[in-house]
Amino acid sequence: SQQGEEDPQALSIQEGENATMNCSYKTSINNLQWYRQNSGRGLVHLILIRSNEREKHSGRLRVTLDTSKKSSSLLITASRAADTASYFCATAPLLGNEKLTFGTGTRLTIIP
Amino acid sequence: DAGVTQSPTHLIKTRGQHVTLRCSPISGHKSVSWYQQVLGQGPQFIFQYYEKEERGRGNFPDRFSARQFPNYSSELNVNALLLGDSALYLCASSWGQRIDTQYFGPGTRLTVL
Numbered sequence: 023s024q025q026g027e028e029d030p031q032a033l034s035i036q037e038g039e040n041a042t043m044n045c046s047y048k049t050s051i052n053n054l055q056w057y058r059q060n061s062g063r064g065l066v067h068l069i070l071i072r073s074n075e076r077e078k079h080s081g082r083l084r085v086t087l088d089t090s091k092k093s094s095s096l097l098i099t100a101s102r103a104a105d106t107a108s109y110f111c112a113t114a115p116l117l118g119n120e121k122l123t124f125g126t127g128t129r130l131t132i133i134p
Numbered sequence: 135d136a137g138v139t140q141s142p143t144h145l146i147k148t149r150g151q152h153v154t155l156r157c158s159p160i161s162g163h164k165s166v167s168w169y170q171q172v173l174g175q176g177p178q179f180i181f182q183y184y185e186k187e188e189r190g191r192g193n194f195p196d197r198f199s200a201r202q203f204p205n206y207s208s209e210l211n212v213n214a215l216l217l218g219d220s221a222l223y224l225c226a227s228s229w230g231q232r233i234d235t236q237y238f239g240p241g242t243r244l245t246v247l
Contacts, residue, residue, distance in 0.1 A: 053234065062222060064138075064238040065177070110176050114233040120190050121167065122226075122233055124176030 027126050028111060034131040041098045043128040045111030046091075052114045054087055055122065056096050059108045068096075068109075073116070098130075106132045136160070138227050138239035146245045147215050155210040155242045159227030165189075166208040167236065168200055169224040177224055183208055184231040212244075220246045 029044045047054070053072045057065040071078045071087045071094070078085045084097040098105055108129050112122040139158045147153050159166050165184045169177035182190035183202035197213045206227075212219055222243050226236040 052232075055235070057238075062171075062173075062241075062243075064224060064240040065226075065236075067235050067237065070235055112176075120165075120182050120184075120231055120233045121179040121192065122169075122177075122236060123179065124169075127176050 028109070028128040030128060031126070032129040032131070034133060035101060037101055037103055037132050037134050039101055041101050041105070041130055041132075043096045043109055043130070045094045045096070045125050047094075047111070047113045047123075047125070048092065049113070050116040051089070052116050054085075054094050055112045055114070056083075056085060056094075057110045057112060057124075059110065059127075061107075065110065101130075101132045103132050103134050106130060138225055138237050140223075140225050140239040140242050142242060143240070144243045144245075146247065148247050149215055149217060151215050151246075152211065152213050153215060153244060155212075155223050155225075155244070157208045157210070157225030157227075157239060159206050159208070159225075160237055163227035163229050163237070164206055165228045165231055166202055166206065167226045167228075167233075168208070168210045169226065170194075171222040171224060171241070173221070180210070182231075182233075189231055215246045217246050220244060 055070045056068040082099045108127045112124045167182040168180040171177040179192040181200045186202045202208045222241045224241045225239045
């Protein structure tokens with residue numbers, strides 16, 4: 023079963039604008055990761071944030087984590103057409119099976 | 135360095151048949167995980183293998199099995215295929231057993247008719 027949900031399910035913005043996606047999860051985590059997927063192909067790792075971190079940056083990406091609310095957000099600044107893809111959050115549990123549990127994904131479309 | 139490779143890229147089978155999917159991890163990576171992604175959903179965890187032993191299993195029936203070889207490559211086997219097994223099967227590798235950054239292969243698209 024899915025761990026949680028991404029919000030929104032779909033997002034269309036103009037090139038150059040910022041895109042924000044949210045992720046909620048249900049159980050205690052060791053870390054939370056964001057992945058990108060183009061057209062049903064393999065997933066590309068974007069960024070990992072650990073449970074004791076609150077914010078992390080990588081290039082045009084900014085991720086926040088609020089463990090008290092069991093939520094995370096991914097901000098992509100100055101979007102480009104090449105950012106068009108599906109974005110998934112995935113959580114690694116604090117205890118139990120060593121596995122990633124993925125959310126339902128946000129489909130991002132950048133309009134040139 | 136080569137990334138994670140999977141074969142075949144696409145596969146068409148009929149109900150009741152058996153299928154074997156293959157994965158080669160990044161050189162030096164000892165952990166391989168398998169995921170199933172049904173169209174429109176996020177990937178779901180099937181198995182993790184580390185140092186040739188099963189370390190985790192998701193909520194999938196016994197028709198699904200896997201193994202890891204001494205060179206750390208892996209096979210996923212699915213018996214008695216059902217229409218609902220149609221999906222993209224993803225393999226991911228990482229260095230250790232702990233689930234940090236996963237490196238995914240391009241996937242195998244399985245269609246069951």
